[in-house]
Amino acid sequence: MNIYVLLKRTFDTEEKITISGGKINEDGAEFIINPYDEYAVEEAIQVRDAHGGEVTVITVGGEDAEKQLRTALAMGADKAVLVNIEDDVENGDQFTTSKIISEYLKDKNADLIIGGNVAIDGGSGQVAPRVAELLNIPYVTTITKLEIDGTNVKIVRDVEGDSEVIETTLPLLVTAQQGLNEPRYPSLPGIMKAKKKPLDELELDDLDLEEDDVAAKTKTIEIFLPAQKEAGRILNGDLSDQVKELVQLLHTEAKVV
Amino acid sequence: MARKVLVLGEVRDGSLRNVSFEAVAAGKAVSEGGEVVGVLIGESVNTLAQELIQFGADRVVTVENEKVASYTSDGFSQSLLAVLEAEKAEGLILGHTALGKDLAPKLAAKLQAGLVSDATAIEVAGGNVVFTRPIYSGKAFEKKIFTDSFIFATVRPNNIGVLEKDESRTGNVSSISVDVKDLRTVIKEVVRKATEGVDLSEAKVVVAGGRGVKSEDGFEPLKELASVLGGAVGASRGACDAEYCDYSLQIGQTGKVVTPDLYIACGISGAIQHLAGMSNSKVIVAINKDPEANIFKVADYGIVGDLFEVVPMLTEEFKKLKVNA
Numbered sequence: 384m385n386i387y388v389l390l391k392r393t394f395d396t397e398e399k400i401t402i403s404g405g406k407i408n409e410d411g412a413e414f415i416i417n418p419y420d421e422y423a424v425e426e427a428i429q430v431r432d433a434h435g436g437e438v439t440v441i442t443v444g445g446e447d448a449e450k451q452l453r454t455a456l457a458m459g460a461d462k463a464v465l466v467n468i469e470d471d472v473e474n475g476d477q478f479t480t481s482k483i484i485s486e487y488l489k490d491k492n493a494d495l496i497i498g499g500n501v502a503i504d505g506g507s508g509q510v511a512p513r514v515a516e517l518l519n520i521p522y523v524t525t526i527t528k529l530e531i532d533g534t535n536v537k538i539v540r541d542v543e544g545d546s547e548v549i550e551t552t553l554p555l556l557v558t559a560q561q562g563l564n565e566p567r568y569p570s571l572p573g574i575m576k577a578k579k580k581p582l583d584e585l586e587l588d589d590l591d592l593e594e595d596d597v598a599a600k601t602k603t604i605e606i607f608l609p610a611q612k613e614a615g616r617i618l619n620g621d622l623s624d625q626v627k628e629l630v631q632l633l634h635t636e637a638k639v640v
Numbered sequence: 641m642a643r644k645v646l647v648l649g650e651v652r653d654g655s656l657r658n659v660s661f662e663a664v665a666a667g668k669a670v671s672e673g674g675e676v677v678g679v680l681i682g683e684s685v686n687t688l689a690q691e692l693i694q695f696g697a698d699r700v701v702t703v704e705n706e707k708v709a710s711y712t713s714d715g716f717s718q719s720l721l722a723v724l725e726a727e728k729a730e731g732l733i734l735g736h737t738a739l740g741k742d743l744a745p746k747l748a749a750k751l752q753a754g755l756v757s758d759a760t761a762i763e764v765a766g767g768n769v770v771f772t773r774p775i776y777s778g779k780a781f782e783k784k785i786f787t788d789s790f791i792f793a794t795v796r797p798n799n800i801g802v803l804e805k806d807e808s809r810t811g812n813v814s815s816i817s818v819d820v821k822d823l824r825t826v827i828k829e830v831v832r833k834a835t836e837g838v839d840l841s842e843a844k845v846v847v848a849g850g851r852g853v854k855s856e857d858g859f860e861p862l863k864e865l866a867s868v869l870g871g872a873v874g875a876s877r878g879a880c881d882a883e884y885c886d887y888s889l890q891i892g893q894t895g896k897v898v899t900p901d902l903y904i905a906c907g908i909s910g911a912i913q914h915l916a917g918m919s920n921s922k923v924i925v926a927i928n929k930d931p932e933a934n935i936f937k938v939a940d941y942g943i944v945g946d947l948f949e950v951v952p953m954l955t956e957e958f959k960k961l962k963v964n965a
């Protein structure tokens with residue numbers, strides 16, 4: 384089985400966000416594999432171990448993303464590909480990223496592509512379904528269970544808390560939801576091996592793409608932080624009086640009940 | 641510049657979801673005085689058209705077909721693309737719901753269009769339609785415009801106010817027939833797990849429990865409080881990891897992001913990843929026995945105490961309030 388994982392490098396969830404010069408401040412920030420993409424890597428490894436084949440992890444980004452790709456290799460992926468757009472693309476959006484990924488994948492005969500259902504930074508959840516459409520293959524988003532039998536696939540998908548049982552066939556793209564699996568930590572031997580695994584670096588040129596082909600369809604004109612909340616009120620007194628006061632405050636002051 | 645905008649009305653258990661009326665309001669803003677056309681897709685959806693019009697759609701186009709009785713991305717994209725083509729619309733708005741999240745990127749790829757997902761506000765400024773949306777799970781926001789003429793967005797529930805319902809409003813309802821075919825994914829079964837019908841992401845009130853709830857049974861008082869307030873129950877990852885509840889209830893950076901009018905956090909410490917999912921709620925109440933808990937930093941009102949004492953008392957007080965109201 385020929386398996387691809389779409390992996391995005393993102394801010395650590397512990398990071399506070401600050402803005403400098405109209406941009407998100409990245410100085411000193413820790414970066415991680417997007418948590419949903421960790422589930423994707425884990426699932427890909429499990430599918431490979433059960434059905435044979437190879438797992439390739441692909442990222443569109445800059446040089447810095449090599450670290451997260453190496454982590455995926457250390458978890459057990461076989462190969463990694465970095466499409467480095469640092470020098471070619473000034474402004475990208477989800478159209479840009481999905482176009483680049485699909486151009487890379489179009490002649491790879493992927494049986495299964497796994498992405499995250501959403502990136503915790505950009506947060507659009509667009510890239511993976513867009514890639515499926517551009518490759519003209521079916522997709523199922525927010526999956527919590529994947530069973531493959533030949534080319535038949537049975538999936539459980541989370542839909543706002545309910546579960547849908549879906550049947551479909553390979554080739555297929557799916558996106559991971561929390562609960563799909565328990566991602567493994569890279570082992571020490573895994574980390575050693577990862578250093579020797581292939582990590583290819585490509586540029587737009589190698590995909591026969593020009594900057595214009597991937598020009599963004601949307602543009603960010605401003606980034607800002609939410610208004611700081613004023614300090615709240617901790618109630619005092621007898622517990623039952625506090626409860627009565629709270630209900631009154633919610634009713635008459637905050638007017639939410 | 642006036643433009644014609646399509647708005648998909650999302651049907652759930654036979655009724656339109658509230659987010660669809662919010663999407664109509666969004667469509668109205670995006671149309672800049674042009675026409676807002678509601679679209680309904682399903683086996684039998686005609687009867688819902690009038691309500692979309694009462695909430696501000698100028699008219700409605702339906703696609704009725706047994707093959708779109710349930711949502712599939714193939715069935716719905718074929719239907720919606722057929723309407724788009726027939727109407728030559730220049731804008732499209734969906735709710736940022738499970739359906740909207742699944743469908744919109746596919747349509748955007750097909751149309752080679754941009755898409756702004758999860759918009760929380762829309763304004764027209766400097767000749768552009770400007771969308772505001774959260775990034776970093778609500779730790780920051782960005783404003784986005786389109787560099788192409790087609791405007792396409794999904795709107796986050798509970799953020800864009802609906803237009804006032806006008807029962808006297810009328811509009812044309814037409815239907816087009818679409819040859820829906822080649823559905824590549826088949827829904828075999830739907831297992832209902834979500835509690836008592838109030839959807840977490842659309843709920844006006846969320847009562848959330850954390851590790852402090854201590855067990856699956858510990859969620860019972862929270863459920864009672866939620867039901868008195870007509871709200872939904874949510875959870876921290878701590879509670880989900882400890883198997884007190886299903887992961888589908890998780891709120892936070894790797895769970896659902898919610899913006900209810902009232903968020904009541906019970907036995908939740910307030911980790912940064914949890915705050916990302918709820919700190920933009922309008923009013924936050926925290927109940928925690930640790931006065932130093934981080935959750936009090938974002939709370940509008942806090943009670944330091946044992947949730948097993950406080951929550952049932954709250955339920956009783958709210959019941960009294962409802963009786964008196």
Ligand SMILES: Cc1cc2nc3c(=O)[nH]c(=O)nc-3n(C[C@H](O)[C@H](O)[C@H](O)COP(=O)(O)OP(=O)(O)OC[C@H]3O[C@@H](n4cnc5c(N)ncnc54)[C@H](O)[C@@H]3O)c2cc1C
Binds near residue numbers: 476498504
């Ligand atoms: C040069 C450049 C500059 C950019 N500048 C900005 C900017 O200033 N502001 C802005 O909002 N966006 C910018 N982008 C776009 C940014 O990369 C998007 O955030 C990206 O398209 C992913 O969108 P998202 O974060 O919404 O991911 P989602 O669509 O939410 O991601 C869902 C899933 O898609 C896959 N995926 C997403 N992105 C990638 C990727 N890069 N590589 C591999 N798989 C991926 C992962 O599986 C992920 O879990 C820029 C892009 C480029 C190329």
Ligand SMILES: Cc1cc2nc3c(=O)[nH]c(=O)nc-3n(C[C@H](O)[C@H](O)[C@H](O)COP(=O)(O)OP(=O)(O)OC[C@H]3O[C@@H](n4cnc5c(N)ncnc54)[C@H](O)[C@@H]3O)c2cc1C
Binds near residue numbers: 895911913948
């Ligand atoms: C990559 C990543 C992603 C994550 N994503 C999320 C996410 O999406 N959502 C999320 O919630 N977390 C997330 N987390 C986990 C997060 O860091 C915290 O571990 C988690 O939120 C803690 O849950 P908690 O507040 O329920 O538990 P704890 O931190 O253990 O807090 C329990 C609280 O209950 C109080 N308490 C105990 N008993 C009582 C009682 N009887 N009455 C009143 N109060 C009581 C205690 O004082 C304490 O404050 C993520 C972590 C990582 C690393």
